Amino acid sequence: MRELPLAALTRKYQGELWANEIMLLPYYIAALNVEHEYFERTGTYEPFPGLCLVDTFELAEPREQIEMEFLSAKNTERVNAQKKAPIRVVLGNPPYNAWQQDENDNNKNRKYPHLDRRIKNTFAADSAATLKNSLSDPYIKAIRWASDRIGDEGIVAYVTNSGYVDGLATDGVRKHLAQDFDAIYVVDLGGNVRKNPKLSGTTHNVFGIQVGVSIAFFVRRKQKELKRRHCVLHYAAAGEDWTKERKWKWLEDKAAIGGVKWQTLKPDERHTWLHDDETAGFGLFPPIGAKDTKALDSLDAQADGGGQG
Numbered sequence: 001m002r003e004l005p006l007a008a009l010t011r012k013y014q015g016e017l018w019a020n021e022i023m024l025l026p027y028y029i030a031a032l033n034v035e036h037e038y039f040e041r042t043g044t045y046e047p048f049p050g051l052c053l054v055d056t057f058e059l060a061e062p063r064e065q066i067e068m069e070f071l072s073a074k075n076t077e078r079v080n081a082q083k084k085a086p087i088r089v090v091l092g093n094p095p096y097n098a099w100q101q102d103e104n105d106n107n108k109n110r111k112y113p114h115l116d117r118r119i120k121n122t123f124a125a126d127s128a129a130t131l132k133n134s135l136s137d138p139y140i141k142a143i144r145w146a147s148d149r150i151g152d153e154g155i156v157a158y159v160t161n162s163g164y165v166d167g168l169a170t171d172g173v174r175k176h177l178a179q180d181f182d183a184i185y186v187v188d189l190g191g192n193v194r195k196n197p198k199l200s201g202t203t204h205n206v207f208g209i210q211v212g213v214s215i216a217f218f219v220r221r222k223q224k225e226l227k228r229r230h231c232v233l234h235y236a237a238a239g240e241d242w243t244k245e246r247k248w249k250w251l252e253d254k255a256a257i258g259g260v261k262w263q264t265l266k267p268d269e270r271h272t273w274l275h276d277d278e279t280a281g282f283g284l285f286p287p288i289g290a291k292d293t294k295a296l297d298s299l300d301a302q303a304d305g306g307g308q309g
Contacts, residue, residue: 001037013038018050018082020059027053052079057138059083060115060145088154094142096161096211112141119144127172128270134169137161143173146218147180153222162188162214166274175271178231183219185257188212188237189247196240206244217257233265233273 004012019034021027034048053075059082123144124132134140139160146156164170165186177184191205192212202208223229238247254260265273 001034001041006041009038009041013046014049016050016085017048018052018085018087019048020052020054020056020082022053022055024053027051049078050082052082054079057112057115057141057145060118060148061112062114086151087149088151090146090150090154090156090158092142092146092157093159094139096137096139096209115141115145118148122176123170123172125172126175127169129169129171132169134163134167135173137163140164140170140173143177147176150220153220155220156216156218158216158218160214160216162186162190162192162212165214166272171271174267174273177218178233178267178271179229180220181218181231182221182229183217183232183234185217185219185234185260185262186236187215187251187260188235189214190238190240190242191244191247199240203243204241206247208244233267234262235265235273236260236262 001009001013001017019030021030031048031051034051035045038048039045053072059079119135119141123140124135127135139158142158142160143156143164146158150156164173165188167173189206190212191199191201191207191209193199193201193205193210195212199205201210206213238250242250267273268275
């Protein structure tokens with residue numbers, strides 16, 4: 001809202017901006033924050049008509065929204081209006097937990113038939129990993145949902161778990177991101193205590209949590225004719241041993257994409273984004289325990305046995 005021209009702000013505010021919250025208290029806090037920001041810009045108080053009390057992932061399901069009708073018919077109207085509206089920019093900070101929305105939430109692994117099917121048919125289908133539990137993480141669902149939601153053009157801007165950048169089970173995620181977008185910008189803020197026990201979540205992580213954090217912008221440009229996209233991957237990383245205060249200061253100094261010195265990543269055929277010469281060469285060896293490798297070993301053993309007889 002701070003970046004919108006004042007002449008366009010009222011039109012955007014009244015019918016083109018949407019925000020979702022699934023819990024009641026954060027819903028009211030969001031309303032206060034958005035309405036205060038609008039008042040600061042315009043000098044006029046006006047209730048924000050685009051705020052919806054809804055589970056965002058439910059919006060991907062092909063049915064009318066009815067869950068919140070017991071709270072407010074107006075809320076249901078807003079939710080259904082949002083589902084029909086074109087959305088070109090998605091901003092978010094999805095939760096990062098592969099098993100539930102919140103540690104106090106007993107509703108683990110909530111099912112979203114359409115969204116889960118989309119992940120199964122794309123990210124999971126194109127992953128070479130055996131264990132794919134991490135694809136159930138809400139932030140992975142959020143990436144899939146937003147990528148579908150913006151349609152043929154738009155921008156997805158997320159603060160998320162950074163695990164998809166180099167995770168074994170997220171090779172399919174990386175493949176589809178590179179296929180579906182024209183430019184990707186990733187700021188890796190590190191802080192993954194689980195990977196590096198020498199780090200402290202409270203000291204090195206920008207949110208004081210255990211998993212790594214990243215900021216990403218996924219950019220899709222409208223095509224005049226359907227053709228293969230040639231995605232350019234831009235990457236920048238904070239120092240692994242930087243404290244959270246240093247990372248905050250670094251982000252404040254950079255301010256925008258133009259202030260960051262980017263490294264261009266070149267994915268390999270295994271959809272690896274971050275690799276060096278050693279790991280690239282290692283990837284050429286057949287994996288131990290793979291079905292194809294076991295089959296070859298079995299044939300070799302049979303051949304050796306036959307020769308000795």
